[in-house]
Amino acid sequence: MMHSLAVCLWVAACFTWTSAIYHPHRQAVHKKLRYLLEPPVYPEVSAQRGANTTLPCLLRLKPPRYKVKWTKLEAPRLGVENIILITNGHDQRGYGSLGPRASLRRAHTLDASLRIANLSLEDDGRYRCELVNGLEDESVTITLRIEGVVFPYQSRNGRYRLNFQEAKDACEGQDARLATYPQLYRAWTEGLDWCNAGWLDDGTVHYPIIQPREPCGGKLLLPGIRSYGPKDKAGERFDAFCFTSSSAGQVFFVGGRLSYTEAVKACGVQGAKIAQVGHLYAAWRFSGLDRCDGGWLEDGSVRFPIATPRQHCGGLPEPGVRSFGFPDKALHTYGVYCYR
Ligand SMILES: *[C@@H]1O[C@H](CO)[C@@H](O)[C@H](O)[C@H]1NC(C)=O
Numbered sequence: 001m002m003h004s005l006a007v008c009l010w011v012a013a014c015f016t017w018t019s020a021i022y023h024p025h026r027q028a029v030h031k032k033l034r035y036l037l038e039p040p041v042y043p044e045v046s047a048q049r050g051a052n053t054t055l056p057c058l059l060r061l062k063p064p065r066y067k068v069k070w071t072k073l074e075a076p077r078l079g080v081e082n083i084i085l086i087t088n089g090h091d092q093r094g095y096g097s098l099g100p101r102a103s104l105r106r107a108h109t110l111d112a113s114l115r116i117a118n119l120s121l122e123d124d125g126r127y128r129c130e131l132v133n134g135l136e137d138e139s140v141t142i143t144l145r146i147e148g149v150v151f152p153y154q155s156r157n158g159r160y161r162l163n164f165q166e167a168k169d170a171c172e173g174q175d176a177r178l179a180t181y182p183q184l185y186r187a188w189t190e191g192l193d194w195c196n197a198g199w200l201d202d203g204t205v206h207y208p209i210i211q212p213r214e215p216c217g218g219k220l221l222l223p224g225i226r227s228y229g230p231k232d233k234a235g236e237r238f239d240a241f242c243f244t245s246s247s248a249g250q251v252f253f254v255g256g257r258l259s260y261t262e263a264v265k266a267c268g269v270q271g272a273k274i275a276q277v278g279h280l281y282a283a284w285r286f287s288g289l290d291r292c293d294g295g296w297l298e299d300g301s302v303r304f305p306i307a308t309p310r311q312h313c314g315g316l317p318e319p320g321v322r323s324f325g326f327p328d329k330a331l332h333t334y335g336v337y338c339y340r
């Protein structure tokens with residue numbers, strides 16, 4: 001099972017994979033893996049939010065008459081196919097919400113690759129390029145991965161207060177969206193260890209553990225993603241795992257001993273807005289923002305981003321965004337993180 005592997009071995013898995021590429025003639029030993037993860041062998045393209053990307057799809061031969069149909073593969077909604085673009089080799093037509101941002105690359109006559117402009121968080125997922133030829137329809141599937149960061153999110157009212165819809169809204173209020181399972185899994189391989197269970201976008205609930213310990217599923221289980229499976233979306237309450245990516249704006253710190261209201265004003269004076277939690281995580285991950293001062297954020301929480309861990313800045317050995325929770329908004333104690 002992929003979620004029962006120690007994370008330190010992930011690196012070894014990558015190494016094994018790399019050496020296989022460099023020694024193509026070496027006979028592969030087909031032994032059932034116990035410790036190492038099978039390396040990913042599926043085609044994947046990755047890019048940040050706001051970027052343009054191309055999903056490759058090439059014809060080997062050109063049939064006299066054909067259509068190429070690009071669709072996004074999503075959990076079936078009433079059997080509706082999520083078409084993005086159809087071309088007959090001459091004309092093309094876009095459909096749905098992705099249509100206006102989609103076009104064909106057409107680098108040469110056999111090229112049916114799909115370009116998507118201004119990527120959004122929702123574009124993450126699997127896409128199918130299908131050749132409709134009457135007799136022998138064929139298709140290939142490509143995964144588009146939006147590069148980003150997963151962060152756990154708790155209500156200001158405390159632990160396990162969010163039903164599914166509230167968790168979804170909470171992420172969207174922080175320049176993010178509920179993470180998918182592959183996003184959470186990847187975040188775990190990159191070091192995310194969190195002992196509170198949170199909703200994912202498919203209505204399942206999980207938490208990622210790197211250091212097995214008593215209050216987090218016990219010491220006997222291997223490191224991995226602990227799964228509660230699908231939960232009652234309306235009736236049960238957990239935290240959320242949100243996903244965000246780089247954003248066009250910039251995050252900066254304004255110092256002082258400010259209340260929340262003064263913090264909002266301090267950003268306004270700079271022609272900016274008080275930053276959301278997703279903005280701070282994105283700046284930490286993509287711009288290496290590192291600041292040892294707690295600052296207000298839009299949701300009323302106080303956090304600070306640490307890229308280079310050091311003793312007097314929270315003391316934790318791992319880089320991360322630290323939180324002071326949700327202090328009294330009238331306290332004149334913190335600076336503020338602004339977004340512009
Ligand atoms: C994306 O492509 C458009 C033209 O299609 C271009 O104007 C824009 O600068 C590109 N954006 C990025 C981030 O490269």
Ligand SMILES: *[C@@H]1O[C@H](CO)[C@@H](O)[C@H](O)[C@H]1NC(C)=O
Nearest residue numbers: 049050117118119120121248
């Ligand atoms: C890109 O998309 C975002 C919304 O996702 C929008 O606010 C922004 O204006 C778009 N940028 C361009 C260059 O179209």
